[in-house]
Amino acid sequence: MRALIPLLLWTSVLLPAQHYRVRIAGEPHPLRLHREDYVAAALAGEAGGFSSPEALKAMAVTIRTFARVNAGRHKAEGFDFCESTHCQKLLVRDIPARLRQIVEDTEGLVLEANGRPAEVFHSRHCGGHTESASAVWPGAARPWLEGREDTFCLSAGRQPWRARLPLDQLARALGLPQITQLAIARRSASGRVATLHTNRGPLDAETFHLRLGRALGWQHVRSKFYDLHLDHAHAVIEGWGAGHGVGLCQTGAEERGKAGHSFTQILAAYFPGTQVRHPVAWRPLLSESLDVHGSGAPAENEVPAIAERARREAERLAGRPIRVRPVIRVYPTVAAFRDATGHPGFLAASTRGRFIRLQPPARLLAERRLAPTLLHEMLHLALAPAPGVRLPRWFEEGLALWIEQPVTQPAPLDPRTEPRLLNPASEADLRAAYANARAAVASLVARYGRSAVLAWLDTGIPRAAVP
Ligand SMILES: [Zn+2]
Ligand SMILES: [Zn+2]
DSSP: OEEOSOSSOOTTSOOOOSEEEEEOTTOSSOEEEEHHHHHHHHHHHHHTTOOOHHHHHHHHHHHHHHHHHHTTTTGGGTSSEESSTTSOOOOOSSOOHHHHHHHHHTTTOEEEETTEEOOOOEESBOTTBOBOHHHHSTTOOOGGGOOOBOOTGGGGOOOOEEEEEEHHHHHHHHTOSOOSOEEEEEEOTTSOEEEEEETTEEEEHHHHHHHHHHHHOTTSOOSSOEEEEEETTEEEEEEOOBSOOBSEEHHHHHHHHHTTOOHHHHHHHHSTTOEEEOSOOOEEEOOSSSEEEEOSOGGGGGHHHHHHHHHHHHHHHHTSOOOSOOEEEEOSSHHHHHHHHOOOTTEEEEEETTEEEEOOHHHHHHTTOHHHHHHHHHHHHHTOOOTTOOOOHHHHHHHHHHHHSOOOOOOOOOTTHHHHHHSOSSHHHHHHHHHHHHHHHHHHHHHHOHHHHHHHHHHOOOGGGOO
16 A cells, blocks of 8 residues: 555545454454455355356355445444354355455446445345345345346256254244144245244244244255145155345356356346446556556556566565566546545555556656555565465555665554554555554664565564564
8 A cells, every 4th residue: 555645535535444344253353354355255155166257256246245235234243244144154264266366357346226336135046036135024125136037046956955843843943832733824926935824823934944043953944945744743844945045046146157148147137227337447558577457548558667667676675576467457536446445545556466456647647656656566566475474564564665765763663553554544644654664664674684574574573573
């Protein structure tokens, strides 16, 4: 990241959170995940088994849109999302490179309806007909969440299942003294069970499903497509499909992808009337040792040559090679940059993985800031920690700044610096954090020497050395 002279001040504008707080079992505190890392973790958790890249892209857009709309749903408990299917199932560690690539390919893309991120859902296998949101959750009706036929998932089989549950266990799960009658009373328009009839009167199918799942496990009744009969002291429930069936059917999406549908076609099939908002139609610009993607603005033609020079200069200053092929995305507007990255508009650029995201270059060029900005981002690539090594942000920023300009007054690390770098409230905050990070690294270099500090990129910072 690099702070800048005011490109535009957005400090009074409500910014979308750059991170989500996620509760992971066994972790004492909620984990802070960058928005796009959350998408990767949920893609691995929900769709890791997909083989079709287009189906994975459709899922990535659905997951990102769900997160945008539902962030903060666990606010009262101090985090945004849980790691279970209540929110979206997460796999935080060892995310395959293939899935990271899908997330990068769809970076920032969300589904919109009426100019806003749309309420979306997904489930495992709709059983041949998706369900209307209003049939599951009162008040959730949306035109794009009406149930409709889906023949694609059936081409992968119906995924039949069968449960044989003792009536006494079932009675306890439902809070009934005993069960002498249990039958299907009504089905929704899609054919799913809507109401059951018991010896104690009618029972809503959703309540039946939740109570049974909580008490006896979720593996027994996998969807609401079922038939039910009593057999001696047991309820026999036979059905097919899996999940609530609302929105995107994962099995159907995979089959559509295999049949050659694009991710936008898959999304249009499950969420008709919504649009995938493309922040930018990327256009490649020629460059030798990097990939530059622009939008067609004239000023961006200068980016490749300046970036090539910045790359060589960064490698020389750091004394380390850049081991990846950098990709630079040059955004056409500040708004597009903000929306796609989640960064405030006062950042000129940011680097994650091998991707450098850059604000529109015309103004940066006019203010002679393009070359220093790209040098700083290239330094981040040259100073990338070894795989598996986690470094605090102040160290990564401070080291890049110090390598660029090694003269600075050493200072101890300010406890406000790390939170300010992760979530800057204003440009002034960010400037102060950069200055302190650089001074803190300067104090480390003064004490341990430059080569020892650089070696921490491969080993992590020794505990005793944190200033
Ligand atoms: Zn949750
Ligand atoms: Zn389906």
